Amino acid sequence: MKRTIAVVAAGLRQPSSTRLLADRLAEATRRELVRLGAEVDLETIELRDHGHDLVNNLVVGYPSEGLERVLRKVAHADGLIAVTPTFTASYNGLFKMFVEVLDDTALVDKPVLIAATGGTGRHSLVLEHGLRPLFSYLRALVVPTGVFAAPEDWGAAGVTEEPLARRIDRAAAELAREVGHRDPPAFDDPFESPVPFSELLPRD
Incomplete structure (x- = not known):
């Protein structure tokens, strides 16, 4: 089964340690899902x-058309x-702005x-104190381990060193486990069963 993981990085600079951490987490998740037998698409935003x-x-x-596509990627992803x-x-x-423009139901029950x-x-x-309460409010399923990286975590050999690598x-x-045992998100297609035009007209 194919699984899609949306990866949202809010770093402001390039290069960005935030993007670097996001990439390492995404690759580790991809490896684990492949080990569980899934095909994986990573959508980095x-x-x-x-x-x-x-x-x-x-x-x-x-939203603009471009932002609408981004919001749809997050809503349709198996995990975030x-x-x-x-x-x-x-x-x-x-x-915070990104979370504010997400649909209220976009992250419900999403790992x-x-x-x-x-x-x-x-x-x-x-x-x-910030991220976990935010996503709990949005009714997402937040995995137990969160990952924080300070400057001292980025050693000369990168994230292959402990202890950051263990947390990742x-x-x-x-x-990967939460994504692996869930059905893909289901969304109604508004064009699949359109309301007949005759029913949209006012009746006498």
Whole structure:
């Protein structure tokens, strides 16, 4: 069975440690799903590429075509990896805007892996005090292990070193297991059973 994982990275710079962490989590999840016998599509979304569209959506009340495609990818994915940098002890504004324009039901019962980066390990509580309550409110299924990466976690050999690699592998395995035993999201096609034109006309 083919599985799709949406990967949302809210980093603002290039190169970005937030994107680097998102890529490592995505690859670890892909490996685990393949081990479980699934085909995997990874859909990586850099929110910085959609910043203007997110602001416009909040102002005018509807998304651009490009942003609509992004929102659909997230809603239709089997699982979500969400990674944000830490700003003032919370997720950044770009990430918050994205969550605000998501449909209220887009993440219901969807397995989600939360992760964050920050300038110091003291910001790691953003996972439990910011991201986990946010996704619980959206009725997503947040896997137990969240992953936080501070500058000291990025050693000379990258994430192949412990202990970050252990956290990445554990979180990815949890996400893969949740995705693996669930049916793909089901969505009604509005064009499959259209209302006949005669029924739309007023009756005498």
